Amino acid sequence: MSITDTSPDFTTRPSSSQEWIERARQVAAVLATDAVQRDRAGRTPHAEVQLLKDAGLVTLLGPEEHGGAGETWSTAYRVTREVARGDGSIGQLLGYHYLWAWAARLVATPEQIEEVERLYTAGNLFFGGAVNPRDNDLVITDEGEELVFRGRKSFSTGSKVSDLTVLEGVLKGTDQHVFAIVPSTQDGIVFGDDWDNLGQRLTESGSVEIRDVRVPWSAAAGYVDKQFRPLTYNTLNLPTIQLVFANFYLGIAQGALAAATAYTRERTRPWPYGGDNKDTASEEFYVLDTYGDLQSKLWAAEALVDRAVEEIEPLLHGDREAVTPEQRGQVAVRIAAAKQRIIDTGLEIATRVFEVTGARATANSVGLDIYWRNLRTHSLHDPVAYKRVEVGRYALLGELPEPTWYT
Structure with a gap:
């Protein structure tokens, strides 16, 4: 079924x-x-x-x-x-x-x-997307009325389950990046089917070969007469996706804690050699202490993520031409803080739940490992240390993050 x-x-x-x-x-x-x-x-x-x-x-x-x-x-x-x-x-x-x-x-x-x-x-x-700025081997050539995309991307999340693919590459002979949206099913897009990772296994995030995919210049996002017209609003794409990360990390952590508490209530046995024996694991002092610690940390991370959402929302839905670099920087540093906090908290939860579910909870049939594997895999997308540095520069020096492909 x-x-x-x-x-x-x-x-x-x-x-x-x-x-x-x-x-x-x-x-x-x-x-x-x-x-x-x-x-x-x-x-x-x-x-x-x-x-x-x-x-x-x-x-x-x-x-x-x-x-x-x-x-x-x-x-x-x-x-x-x-x-x-x-x-x-x-x-x-x-x-x-x-x-x-x-x-x-x-x-x-x-x-x-x-x-x-x-x-x-x-x-x-x-939508899927072949958008990985660390790969520079997807080259775009200008052939008059058309752009031709050729090359490879190491990652293409959504690949075969997508109807549309966002392509990103650099215009040959320039430093200009071009985004275009094309149909995913076509001869010029060949997915590698090579996503075989520890976690996030169903994201279809393997490589893709782009073979002479042609788009009209009119489909080059933001270009008019072959010239891009930049706005600060354009640079919100990175804070927006970083906050996507923080939210599904938060969901994974919430799922881990919910699965663990259900297991403890239903299946974990109390320890019979502690001197203050309990009838159920749910009465064990160390179990209650651990869950109290993890839940408190998760609520704190959730509050920080929600605060970041509140701050970016009016920028995303407001006047595109009114967004200032300072507004963009303020929300970026908040998102950096939220992301690092939920990564640390989520990984702690996904690891420590085994301490309060017991040895039998490590059975493959239980599957509690899925939460750690998923969070550990994607949280390596970009080094979290750089997010801490962004927040540190703001706290110590009053510096706001400058837009980059990962900031």
Whole structure:
């Protein structure tokens, strides 16, 4: 039986932000039932992405006039977090989709924004992306009215489950980066099927070969007459995706704590040789102490992530030309703090839950390892030490982070 066979009835459309978050919880509950088994099977998550589409989550940020929910980023972040509680891989896929669906607003012209948002919203289309700035071997050549993309990217999250792919490369002979959105299914895009990592196994994040993919200059995001017109707003793409990371890390950590507490209540046995023997593990002093410590740390991390969401939301939904470098820097440093905190807290939770679930909880059939594997894998995306340094420079020197491909 497939995921879509067991999914709830999604015929009634949510009408508020809270209802969309509840819809995400329903999706997470479906995903959680066999997340470990699907992780081990490692099959391409077509059914999982179809579940997201059927639930209406794919077009959450899409304009209402094209059939989208017209929701804001605060809802999108919470939805990403909730889905990640049930399955970290699918939470990542959805969070990345939201960023790439918003990419047109971040860098494109008004005409391009309208075209992209109509296309993906009306078609209920899912985004993947061949966007890895550390790879410089995807080269774009200018052939008059067209741009031709050729080369390779080491990572292409969403690959075979995507309908649309965001390409990024450098225009030959320049330092100009160009983004373009193209159909994922075409002869010129060949996915490597080589994603075989410790965690986040269902994100389809393997390599991709780009073979003579042609796009008209009119599809080069933000370019007019072959010239890019920069705004500070363009540079919000990095803080926005870094906060996507923080939210699905938070969801993974919440899922780990929820799974562990359920196991402890139902299956962990009390220790019979401590001198103050208890009838259940839930009465054990060290168990209560540990869960109290972990829950408190998780609430603190959640509060910091939520604060960062509150700060970036008005910038993302406000006047694109009004965003200042200082506003951008202030929100970037808050996100850097939130990201480092949830990584540290999440990894601690995903490790220490074994101390309060017991030796039998290490059985492969239990699958508590999935949370640590997922969080450990993606938290290496970029060194967290640099996030601490960004916050340190702000605290000590009053310096705001400068925009880079990872800041």
